[in-house]
Amino acid sequence: MITRFAPSPTGPLHLGHAYSALVAYDMAVAAGGRFLLRIEDIDQSRARAAWEQQIYDDLQWLGLTWEEPVMQQSDRLQDYHAALNVLWGQGLLYPCTCSRSDIKEAMGAPQEGVDQHGPDGLIYPRTCCEALRVGVVPPDVTLRLDLNALPDLPLMYTEADRGRHWASVAELRQTTGDFVVARKDMATSYHLAVVVDDAAQGVTDVVRGADIQDATPIHVLLQTLLNLPTPTYHHHRLIRDDNGKRLAKRDDARALSKYRAEGATPNDIRRLVGLPAA
Numbered sequence: 657m658i659t660r661f662a663p664s665p666t667g668p669l670h671l672g673h674a675y676s677a678l679v680a681y682d683m684a685v686a687a688g689g690r691f692l693l694r695i696e697d698i699d700q701s702r703a704r705a706a707w708e709q710q711i712y713d714d715l716q717w718l719g720l721t722w723e724e725p726v727m728q729q730s731d732r733l734q735d736y737h738a739a740l741n742v743l744w745g746q747g748l749l750y751p752c753t754c755s756r757s758d759i760k761e762a763m764g765a766p767q768e769g770v771d772q773h774g775p776d777g778l779i780y781p782r783t784c785c786e787a788l789r790v791g792v793v794p795p796d797v798t799l800r801l802d803l804n805a806l807p808d809l810p811l812m813y814t815e816a817d818r819g820r821h822w823a824s825v826a827e828l829r830q831t832t833g834d835f836v837v838a839r840k841d842m843a844t845s846y847h848l849a850v851v852v853d854d855a856a857q858g859v860t861d862v863v864r865g866a867d868i869q870d871a872t873p874i875h876v877l878l879q880t881l882l883n884l885p886t887p888t889y890h891h892h893r894l895i896r897d898d899n900g901k902r903l904a905k906r907d908d909a910r911a912l913s914k915y916r917a918e919g920a921t922p923n924d925i926r927r928l929v930g931l932p933a934a
C-alpha cells in the first residue's frame with residue numbers, strides 16, 4: 657500500500673489537515689506500506705516557501721516520517737505538458753478565452769431549481785468549443801476537456817468500505833461540464849496534476865477529505881484517457897469548528913502551530929480529531 661498527503665503551501669495546516677495526514681500515515685504503517693508527501697504548489701501566486709517549511713515542521717512534530725525527496729508539483733511541469741499532449745493529440749482539448757463574467761453572461765439568468773455549479777464552479781456553456789484544435793498544444797491559454805467529443809464511458813472507482821462508485825461521462829456533462837485541464841497561468845490544473853502525480857508516485861490509496869469526492873469522477877476520467885491506474889479512494893469526514901463549519905486555511909485559530917505553541921501534544925491532536933493515541 658502506498659498512501660500520500662498532498663498539502664498546498666498556501667497557509668497553515670489546521671486540524672483537518674492533521675486528520676488527513678494521520679489517517680493516511682496510520683493506514684500505510686498498519687499495512688506495512690509506504691507514506692509519501694507531495695507539495696501541491698502549482699499555484700505559484702499563492703504558494704510560499706515559509707508555509708512549506710511549516711508543513712514539514714508540523715508533520716514532523718505530529719510524529720510522521722516520509723520518504724525523501726518530497727515531490728514538488730512546481731518541478732513537474734514537463735510531465736503535465738506530456739499529459740496535455742496526449743489529450744490534445746486525441747482532439748479532446750480546446751482553448752478557452754472566456755473570463756468568469758463572459759461565462760456568467762453566456763449562461764443567462766439562473767433558472768430556479770437548476771444548479772449551475774459543479775465541483776469546479778460554474779458549469780461552462782461551451783462558448784469556445786469550436787476553437788481550432790490543430791498543431792501543438794497552444795501555450796498560455798486555458799484548455800478545457802470536450803466531454804461531447806467522448807463516448808458515454810462508464811467511470812468506476814472503489815470507495816474504501818463503501819464499495820464501488822459509478823459515474824459516467826454523460827453524468828459529468830450535466831454535473832461538471834467541460835472542466836479546465838490547464839489554467840492559463842499555470843499550464844496545468846489541480847485535476848490534471850493530481851492524477852499524473854498519484855500515478856507517478858504509485859499511490860494505491862488516496863486519502864482525502866469528503867469535500868473532494870465530487871471531483872473524483874473527473875480524476876477517473878483523466879486516468880482512463882491517460883491510461884493510468886485508478887487508486888482506491890478513502891474520502892474521510894471533515895473536521896468542523898464549533899459551529900459545524902468546515903475548517904478553512906484562514907482558520908488560524910485551528911492551526912496546528914497554535915495548538916503546539918499552547919503546549920498541546922501530538923496525542924492531544926489525535927484525540928481532538930477522534931483518532932486513537934499513537
Ligand code: GLU
Nearest residue numbers: 662663664696850863864
Ligand atoms: N492539495 C489539495 C489540498 O490541499 C489536496 C488534494 C488531494 O488530496 O487530492 O486541499
